[in-house]
Amino acid sequence: xxxxxxxxxxxxxxxxxxxxxxxxxxxxxxxxxxxxxxxxxxxxxxxxxxxxxxxxxxxxxxxxxxxxxxxxxxxxxxxxxxxxxxxxxxxxxxxxxxxxxxxxxxxxxxxxxxxxxxxxxxxxxxxxxxxxxxxxxxxxxxxxxxxxxxxxxxxxxxxxxxxxxxxxxxxxxxxxxxxxxxxxxxxxxxxxxxxxxxxxxxxxxxxxxxxxxxxxxxxxxxxxxxxxxxxxxxxxxxxxxxxxxxxxxxxxxxxxxxxxxxxxxxxxxxxxxxxxxx
Numbered sequence: 001x002x003x004x005x006x007x008x009x010x011x012x013x014x015x016x017x018x019x020x021x022x023x024x025x026x027x028x029x030x031x032x033x034x035x036x037x038x039x040x041x042x043x044x045x046x047x048x049x050x051x052x053x054x055x056x057x058x059x060x061x062x063x064x065x066x067x068x069x070x071x072x073x074x075x076x077x078x079x080x081x082x083x084x085x086x087x088x089x090x091x092x093x094x095x096x097x098x099x100x101x102x103x104x105x106x107x108x109x110x111x112x113x114x115x116x117x118x119x120x121x122x123x124x125x126x127x128x129x130x131x132x133x134x135x136x137x138x139x140x141x142x143x144x145x146x147x148x149x150x151x152x153x154x155x156x157x158x159x160x161x162x163x164x165x166x167x168x169x170x171x172x173x174x175x176x177x178x179x180x181x182x183x184x185x186x187x188x189x190x191x192x193x194x195x196x197x198x199x200x201x202x203x204x205x206x207x208x209x210x211x212x213x214x215x216x217x218x219x220x221x222x223x224x225x226x227x228x229x230x231x232x233x234x235x236x237x238x239x240x241x242x243x244x245x246x247x248x249x250x251x252x253x254x255x256x257x258x259x260x261x262x263x264x265x266x267x268x269x270x271x272x273x274x275x276x277x278x
Contacts, residue, residue: 003027015040016136044135054140058085060161061272064098065153072153073101074166075113076145076272084139085161093129100126101148110143145277147270156181162274171264179249180242180259184271189242192269193256197240205236242269 003026011022011033017040025043029035059078065071077094079085099119107113114127121129134141149168154177157164165184169177191197209232217225238244243256243266250258259266 003031007031007033011036015132041131041135044138045131047138051140054080056080056140056142056144057275058082059142059274060085060091060094061157061164061274062094062098062161063155063157063164063166064095064102065155066099066102069103069150070152071102071148071150072155072166073098073146073148074155074164074270074272075101075143075147076274078142078144078275079137080139084137087137089133090137090141093126093133096120096129097126097143097146101146106148107146110146113146114143144275145272149268149270154178154181156185158185164272166270167266168268169264169266171259171262173262173264176258176262177264179247180255180264180266183245183248183255184242184269186248187242187245188271189240189245189269191241192266193241193243194237197237206233209233209236242266 003023007026008019008023011017011026012019014033015022015037021040021043022036025036025039026033028039056078058081059076061074061076063072063074065073075094075097077090077097079090084090096119097113100116101107101113103119104116107116114125114130116126118124118126118129130141130143147166149166152169152171153166154169154174155164155166156178163185165181167177167181167184171177206229210229213225213228213232217228220228238246243254243259245255247253247255247258253261
């Protein structure tokens with residue numbers, strides 16, 4: 001069957017795939033464009049099946065807030081290279097994933113989210129757009145993390161889309177809340193408050209601090225040694241907990257004190273760095 005140049009170009013424009021691939025698919029499909037698209041998808045899936053072990057160290061983190069429903073979502077979409085992370089369609093996909101997670105029914109897993117409709121595009125799921133884009137670009141994509149918080153929140157996304165923070169709050173001081181989100185991004189506290197630290201982590205730190213202090217202060221009285229240990233543990237709690245840290249804009253106050261003044265209560269804290277599991 002003769003395949004015209006206009007047929008090949010139409011399929012190329014629709015799929016973004018090389019002209020020769022489009023022509024071969026049309027020949028195999030006997031000119032049926034829809035069947036040719038399925039053939040291209042099947043071929044791309046086979047190609048990508050052998051690349052699943054590739055490292056995905058680039059990508060972007062996106063936050064979307066549905067102000068009407070008061071729901072915020074954050075997603076991390078990974079790819080292999082920096083140019084692809086800045087690709088217009090890749091950015092469109094990442095934004096759509098975050099929007100659907102916030103505005104839709106919610107999802108417990110990335111797979112569940114991908115099965116949902118692509119917002120503002122009728123008749124296509126996020127998974128279909130995801131697969132078609134992978135087939136077009138031929139890089140491994142991974143929707144690695146998702147989180148959805150209902151209620152009042154504040155967030156911060158670094159300009160490179162590689163670090164993002166999200167807090168659930170009660171209170172209306174949005175400026176202070178955003179400053180705190182920026183502090184989380186910069187200072188990277190591991191816990192919200194002292195009570196959130198795993199007792200095993202505290203025990204391990206106490207053991208390490210005690211051993212080190214006793215080795216360094218052998219000739220000091222026991223009471224002095226204990227005071228040094230207590231001070232070192234206090235420093236540990238300050239560094240590890242958001243509420244215990246000095247406020248980055250006014251180090252004379254802790255974040256907890258600033259929250260009190262601003263009448264803010266932080267109930268949840270999330271900090272993501274691209275490709276690093278929380």
